[in-house]
Amino acid sequence: MIRNSLKVVQGAGSKIWLPVQQKSVALCVATAVRFNSNKASTITKSSLTAQVYPINKESISEKDVDDWLAAVKSLRQKHHPETEAEVYVSQLADPHNVVVDKFEPSQQQIEEAEALKSFKIPGKQDALLSHLTNLIMRSGKKARAEKIVHNALYIVYLKTRQDPVALLYDTVNRLAPVVTTRVKRTGHAKNYTVPVALRKRQAENFALKWIIEGSEKKRSPDFSVRLAEEIISAFEGKSAGYDKRSQMHKAAMTNRSYVFLIK
Amino acid sequence: MLRSVTTRALARVPSRSVRSLSSSNILLAPKKKQGAQPAKKLKQGYNKKKDGAGEKKAKAGGMTHLGFDDAVRALKFEKLAVKLDSLEIGKLQHNGLEKLQQSVVKYDDETQFALFRLGMFKKFQHHEMFESPISLVSNNTSKLSNEFIDQLDGPSINNRVCLIGEKGTGKSTLLAQAAALARSKYNNEVILLHLESPLKITEGSSDYFFNKSLTKFHQPMFTKKWLYKLRSANETIFKKLKLTRDILFTIKKQEYTLKKDENTVWDLVYKNKDFGKMASTNAFQFLLEELIHHSKEVPVLASIDDISVITTNPNTAYRHTDLKKIHVSELEIGDLILKLISGEVSFSKGGVLLGESKDSGKDTHTLRVGLRLEQYDPWLKAYECDNTIANKFLANEGVKVFDVKNLSSEESTELLEFYEATGALKVRPYPAKVHKTLTAVEQAEAASFDKTLHFEKIAKSYYTITGGNPRELLKSSVLSY
Structure with a gap:
C-alpha cells in the first residue's frame, strides 16, 4: 500500500518523495522541477535519519517497510534502547531529556541585579507633556495625541534650536494664571465673585488650554504644526492667552474685598 | 401764515394711521433726516449673494499652510541649525574611506548640489535638523564601495545591484552615498542618471501619446522635468562631452543644427526643446545613444530608487484606447528602466544601482523571484508575480542582491x-x-x-x-x- 503510493522524483539535483496518483504523474513532475530553482538550496549533507535509515533507493521494498515496523514494535516493548537506531528514535519521542538548558548568572550579573533593585522605574513621559497629551486626546486615541505633541515639539526645536521641553515649561510658567475667580452662592439675592488661588496643576491646565485654543486660529491643516506655532508665539509673548491671563487677574483684583469669604 | 403752518403740520400726519384725538405727538416728533435713503429694492435673480459674502475673510495667521511632513521641509529650518564646521566632520571621499569608517560625514558642496537636484535627499530623512545633509559611513558603505563602486570601470551589464533591506535601514541614503563616492572616485567626471521614484512615471500625472516609429508611449511633461534635473546635476561633465553626430531640430519654426565634435551634450539638452514636445521625436533616444557612446571614457551611474513601485504595480494609471491599462514596459522611460535592469542597455563603463522600497503598497513576488530570493511558483496569478519584469531581473546572469544591514551598536x-x-x-x-x-x-x-x-x-x-x-x-x- 505504502509502496504503491510513493514515487521518487528526480529534480534539481535532489530526490523528492511525493505522494502521487496514477493520472497526475506528469503534472507532479512539472511542479517539482521549479522554474529558477536555487541550486544552492540542495541538500548535500545527509541527515541523521538518512544515516540510520538510508532511503537512497529507486523504490522502497516491502522488506524495508517491514524492518521499520519491526524496529518500532521492538522499541515499544523495550524500556532501554540499545542500538543507535533505537537511541535515535527514543530521543525523538522525548526531546526534553536531551536539551537541558540551565542558566547560571555570573557574579557580575548578580551584582548588577542587586544594584537595580533600588532603582525606581522612571515615568514614561514628562508630567507636563502627559498633561498636554491628555488635553489633546479625543476618543481615547492616546498614541495619536502623543504623535501630535512630539511633532509639535520637534518643530519648536527646529525653529528655536532650544530644548523644547524646557521651553514649554518656561512658556507655561509665564502664561499660567496665579489666581482665578469663582462665584460664591449665598442663597440670598446677591452672589459674590471671590478670587481663588490656583494650584500648580490647575494653573498649567489654564495655560495649556489657552495654547490649544490659540492653535485653532492657525492656518495649517495639521494640528501638530498649529500647536507648534502657538507654542512659539506664546514663548515670544504674542499669544492671546496673555490677555486672558490679565483679564482673569483683573477680575480677581476687582473682587479682592471678598477674599475673606474663602474657607 | 397760520393756515400755511397748519396745512404743513397736517401734511406730516399720516393719512391712513389710526385716528387720534390729538396730533401733538406727531407734531412734536423729531424731523426725518434729510440724508436718509429709502431701503433699496432687492435685486431679483438666482445668483443671490448672502449677507457678508462679498466681505473678505479674516486670514488665519501662522507660519505655513502645509502639513507636518511638508512644513518641516519647506520652512528652511536648516538655516537655523548649528554650523557643522564647528564639529569638524569630514567629507565623504572614495580615497581613504577606511579612515571615515563609523563616522558622520557631509557631502562635497558640488556633489551636495547635484544630489539635491536629483532628489536624492528625500522627505522623512529629516535633513532639516542639520545645516547640510549628513550620513554615517557604515559597514554597508564600505561593502558597497568594494562590490559596486570599484566595478564602475567595467561594463554596466556586469555591474547591476539591487539594495534590499527592512524599512528605514538606509537604502536611499546608501544610493546617495554611492553617487557621492562615484563622483569622488572619478573627480566629478561621472554621469549620474538618477530617478528618485518610478511612481512619477506610472501615477498618471504626465501627458502621454504613442510614438509609432518607437512603438512606445512618450511622456513629454515627465521627460522634460527629468531632463532639467539631469542636466543641472551633470552640467560640468555634459559641457565636456562633444556630440558624435549632427542633429537638426526646430524651435519656433526656426531650424537649428548642432554639429558633431563642435557642440556638446550640454548644448543638446539645453537648446533642444523636443524632449517636452507633444510630437514623435527621437530626442531622448539620441541623448541616450550619445551617453552610451561616451561611456567608454566617462562612467555612467544609473540609479533608481523605489524600484518596488514597478514590481508591485507594473500596470500604470495610463490606459489604451480600449481602456486597458498600459504596462510600464510600453512607456519610453519605463522601457529604459527595464532595459537597464536586464542589461539590454549597457554602458561600457558604469553600473546600475536599484533601491527597494517598503512603502509601495501590497508586496508581490516579482522582485523576490527576480532576485532569486524565492522560487517561482507557476500557480501565481499575473498580478502576484509579473513574469516580464521578473525575467528582466534574471536576464544576463541576473541582478546581484545587496542586503543593507542595520547599524551596529x-x-x-x-x-x-x-x-x-x-x-x-x-x-x-x-x-x-x-x-x-x-x-x-x-x-x-x-x-x-x-x-x-x-x-x-x-x-x-x-x-x-x-x-x-x-x-x-x-x-x-x-x-x-
Whole structure:
C-alpha cells in the first residue's frame, strides 16, 4: 500500500518523495522541477535519519517497510534502547531529556541585579507633556495625541534650536494664571465673585488650554504644526492667552474685598 | 401764515394711521433726516449673494499652510541649525574611506548640489535638523564601495545591484552615498542618471501619446522635468562631452543644427526643446545613444530608487484606447528602466544601482523571484508575480542582491553622539511621574546628574529598542520627548 503510493522524483539535483496518483504523474513532475530553482538550496549533507535509515533507493521494498515496523514494535516493548537506531528514535519521542538548558548568572550579573533593585522605574513621559497629551486626546486615541505633541515639539526645536521641553515649561510658567475667580452662592439675592488661588496643576491646565485654543486660529491643516506655532508665539509673548491671563487677574483684583469669604 | 403752518403740520400726519384725538405727538416728533435713503429694492435673480459674502475673510495667521511632513521641509529650518564646521566632520571621499569608517560625514558642496537636484535627499530623512545633509559611513558603505563602486570601470551589464533591506535601514541614503563616492572616485567626471521614484512615471500625472516609429508611449511633461534635473546635476561633465553626430531640430519654426565634435551634450539638452514636445521625436533616444557612446571614457551611474513601485504595480494609471491599462514596459522611460535592469542597455563603463522600497503598497513576488530570493511558483496569478519584469531581473546572469544591514551598536552610538553634539538629542534626567516638589535627596540626585553616564545608558536603550535601524533610532531619540 505504502509502496504503491510513493514515487521518487528526480529534480534539481535532489530526490523528492511525493505522494502521487496514477493520472497526475506528469503534472507532479512539472511542479517539482521549479522554474529558477536555487541550486544552492540542495541538500548535500545527509541527515541523521538518512544515516540510520538510508532511503537512497529507486523504490522502497516491502522488506524495508517491514524492518521499520519491526524496529518500532521492538522499541515499544523495550524500556532501554540499545542500538543507535533505537537511541535515535527514543530521543525523538522525548526531546526534553536531551536539551537541558540551565542558566547560571555570573557574579557580575548578580551584582548588577542587586544594584537595580533600588532603582525606581522612571515615568514614561514628562508630567507636563502627559498633561498636554491628555488635553489633546479625543476618543481615547492616546498614541495619536502623543504623535501630535512630539511633532509639535520637534518643530519648536527646529525653529528655536532650544530644548523644547524646557521651553514649554518656561512658556507655561509665564502664561499660567496665579489666581482665578469663582462665584460664591449665598442663597440670598446677591452672589459674590471671590478670587481663588490656583494650584500648580490647575494653573498649567489654564495655560495649556489657552495654547490649544490659540492653535485653532492657525492656518495649517495639521494640528501638530498649529500647536507648534502657538507654542512659539506664546514663548515670544504674542499669544492671546496673555490677555486672558490679565483679564482673569483683573477680575480677581476687582473682587479682592471678598477674599475673606474663602474657607 | 397760520393756515400755511397748519396745512404743513397736517401734511406730516399720516393719512391712513389710526385716528387720534390729538396730533401733538406727531407734531412734536423729531424731523426725518434729510440724508436718509429709502431701503433699496432687492435685486431679483438666482445668483443671490448672502449677507457678508462679498466681505473678505479674516486670514488665519501662522507660519505655513502645509502639513507636518511638508512644513518641516519647506520652512528652511536648516538655516537655523548649528554650523557643522564647528564639529569638524569630514567629507565623504572614495580615497581613504577606511579612515571615515563609523563616522558622520557631509557631502562635497558640488556633489551636495547635484544630489539635491536629483532628489536624492528625500522627505522623512529629516535633513532639516542639520545645516547640510549628513550620513554615517557604515559597514554597508564600505561593502558597497568594494562590490559596486570599484566595478564602475567595467561594463554596466556586469555591474547591476539591487539594495534590499527592512524599512528605514538606509537604502536611499546608501544610493546617495554611492553617487557621492562615484563622483569622488572619478573627480566629478561621472554621469549620474538618477530617478528618485518610478511612481512619477506610472501615477498618471504626465501627458502621454504613442510614438509609432518607437512603438512606445512618450511622456513629454515627465521627460522634460527629468531632463532639467539631469542636466543641472551633470552640467560640468555634459559641457565636456562633444556630440558624435549632427542633429537638426526646430524651435519656433526656426531650424537649428548642432554639429558633431563642435557642440556638446550640454548644448543638446539645453537648446533642444523636443524632449517636452507633444510630437514623435527621437530626442531622448539620441541623448541616450550619445551617453552610451561616451561611456567608454566617462562612467555612467544609473540609479533608481523605489524600484518596488514597478514590481508591485507594473500596470500604470495610463490606459489604451480600449481602456486597458498600459504596462510600464510600453512607456519610453519605463522601457529604459527595464532595459537597464536586464542589461539590454549597457554602458561600457558604469553600473546600475536599484533601491527597494517598503512603502509601495501590497508586496508581490516579482522582485523576490527576480532576485532569486524565492522560487517561482507557476500557480501565481499575473498580478502576484509579473513574469516580464521578473525575467528582466534574471536576464544576463541576473541582478546581484545587496542586503543593507542595520547599524551596529558602535555605529548607532556614534550617530547618537552626533545628534547630541548638534543639539538634536537632549540628554535629560528621567521624567518624574507626577508633579511634586523635590525632596532634599532628590534635589541632591538632580544636582549630581552625570550627563555622560546617562548618555551611555540611553544609547544602549535606544539600540535595544530599535535594533540599530536608523529610522527608528531617529524617531525614538529625536522625535520623541
